[in-house]
């Protein structure tokens with residue numbers, strides 16, 4: 712590839728910071744400066760939304776004395792800080808002010824409310840829960856979710872059904888880590904190929920194409936030992952064949968994870984023949 716054709720460095724899903732997230736580090740300003748230092752063209756900052764209620768607090772949030780009310784107020788501060796930084800660094804980097812949504816009981820109505828209140832540039836639609844269990848938090852919670860669903864195949868099916876429902880209701884500009892449900896399943900390739908699962912994946916990708924949404928090619932898993940990003944290669948190939956826009960996301964959680972493994976996402980997407988003229992998540996000239 713000649714240098715003129717080198718895809719731009721971007722992240723469609725990243726910029727969590729210790730300032731606004733209990734499992735990240737550094738100030739948002741420092742995270743953004745890391746993107747500028749690495750010569751990113753544009754970045755979507757997509758902090759987690761606050762929990763709908765105390766029931767959905769994560770253990771470290773409880774340990775650090777947070778509750779749903781405090782987290783909501785911190786999230787308000789996040790949006791204003793992010794808008795200020797968007798403006799301050801305008802000449803150096805294009806920033807989009809977004810958030811990462813959740814999917815559990817009541818989450819769709821709550822998401823609509825947040826979107827009305829904060830007028831984000833765009834949102835990332837993610838699922839970290841199935842049947843209200845935060846399955847990606849630990850192997851223990853993953854297994855609890857498997858048990859609650861009645862088996863691995865059932866868990867995958869419930870996940871993709873909930874994803875379909877979320878995408879239909881919210882139409883998020885970006886769908887985050889599409890197959891995160893495989894996070895603690897070593898046999899995921901087999902599972903994704905089961906007819907009932909494969910059918911749902913095809914259905915959800917069809918919806919994403921029809922609504923003209925973007926898929927996040929999320930590399931955070933690689934630094935945690937996974938062999939490939941989300942989604943897995945076979946799904947990425949299906950998405951490329953359908954003409955779905957796919958954009959790398961580093962899912963950074965601090966200045967030191969900015970850009971980590973993004974080259975791997977670019978390499979895979981180039982190899983699969985994806986369009987590397989990355990589509991921005993919002994039409995606004997942020």
Ligand SMILES: [Zn+2]
Pocket residue numbers: 727732734759964
């Ligand atoms: Zn996070």
Ligand SMILES: [Zn+2]
Pocket residue numbers: 811837839887888
């Ligand atoms: Zn996520």
